[in-house]
Amino acid sequence: MRTLRHRVRGLGPAHSGTGHFWLQRTTAIANAALVIYFVFLFVTLAGRSHAAVVATIGQPVVAILLLAAILSIVVHMRVGMQVIIEDYVHGEAAKVTLLLANTFFAIAVGLAAAFAVLRISFGL
Amino acid sequence: MIEPKSHVERPLSPHLQIYRLTITMVMSIVHRATGAALYAGTILFVWWLFAAGNPRRFETINAFLGSWFGRLILFGYTWALLHHLLGGVRHLIWDTGRGMEPGEREFLAWATLIGSGTLTVLVWLLALMLRG
Numbered sequence: 001m002r003t004l005r006h007r008v009r010g011l012g013p014a015h016s017g018t019g020h021f022w023l024q025r026t027t028a029i030a031n032a033a034l035v036i037y038f039v040f041l042f043v044t045l046a047g048r049s050h051a052a053v054v055a056t057i058g059q060p061v062v063a064i065l066l067l068a069a070i071l072s073i074v075v076h077m078r079v080g081m082q083v084i085i086e087d088y089v090h091g092e093a094a095k096v097t098l099l100l101a102n103t104f105f106a107i108a109v110g111l112a113a114a115f116a117v118l119r120i121s122f123g124l
Numbered sequence: 125m126i127e128p129k130s131h132v133e134r135p136l137s138p139h140l141q142i143y144r145l146t147i148t149m150v151m152s153i154v155h156r157a158t159g160a161a162l163y164a165g166t167i168l169f170v171w172w173l174f175a176a177g178n179p180r181r182f183e184t185i186n187a188f189l190g191s192w193f194g195r196l197i198l199f200g201y202t203w204a205l206l207h208h209l210l211g212g213v214r215h216l217i218w219d220t221g222r223g224m225e226p227g228e229r230e231f232l233a234w235a236t237l238i239g240s241g242t243l244t245v246l247v248w249l250l251a252l253m254l255r256g
Binding site: 025028029031032035036039043044046047050051053054057073074077080081084109112113116117119120124 | 156159160162163166167169170173174176177179182183190202205206209212213215216219247250251254255
């Protein structure tokens with residue numbers, strides 16, 4: 001028999017404990033720092049020539065920070081959209097489909113963005 | 125003995141439209157809305173990154189982003205980003221247990237809104253000044 005007490009013991013009824021909460025907060029803090037940096041970087045790049053933009057993005061430090069931002073952003077947006085889906089979509093089939101689509105979208109965006117940055121960095 | 129019913133009609137909590145609109149409520153909705161908009165906005169960011177790999181396509185996307193419509197999108201993007209950022213900071217403050225008292229909540233909500241508007245205008249003024 002599963003009592004209510006038993007259901008919430010350990011990792012709780014969601015079976016993932018506070019993992020989701022921590023992932024959201026960790027990526028939020030990383031995003032805050034990285035986004036502030038990139039807002040200023042893009043402000044300085046506005047209206048600049050293609051060669052200047054590519055030279056800036058291609059610098060190792062900038063490229064690595066961009067890759068870090070991409071990773072942190074796609075993880076953050078995936079867990080954020082997951083909560084939105086879980087809040088508003090109640091049909092089990094539709095919910096599972098959208099949760100899968102959400103994961104695939106986040107991975108696709110992350111890989112495409114990382115590929116674009118690396119291509120510029122390596123001068124391909 | 126009472127027969128357990130399979131479906132009990134329990135009272136439901138009233139829905140959104142029954143409450144008076146408050147600034148904290150609006151900022152909560154806006155935080156989620158800007159998050160969803162930024163989610164879609166990553167497509168524009170990826171498009172731009174890909175275009176940066178090729179001089180001719182870079183000119184094309186720059187011409188679009190430099191048009192009044194492109195600038196409107198970028199201005200909205202900037203605001204959504206900064207608003208979600210400040211809204212996130214507000215949540216991090218709440219995570220420490222602070223800022224939840226009456227008055228403090230409203231102050232943080234207004235600070236998020238006024239802060240994001242001000243910062244967006246400042247970022248754009250800076251960009252336009254540097255552009256010359």
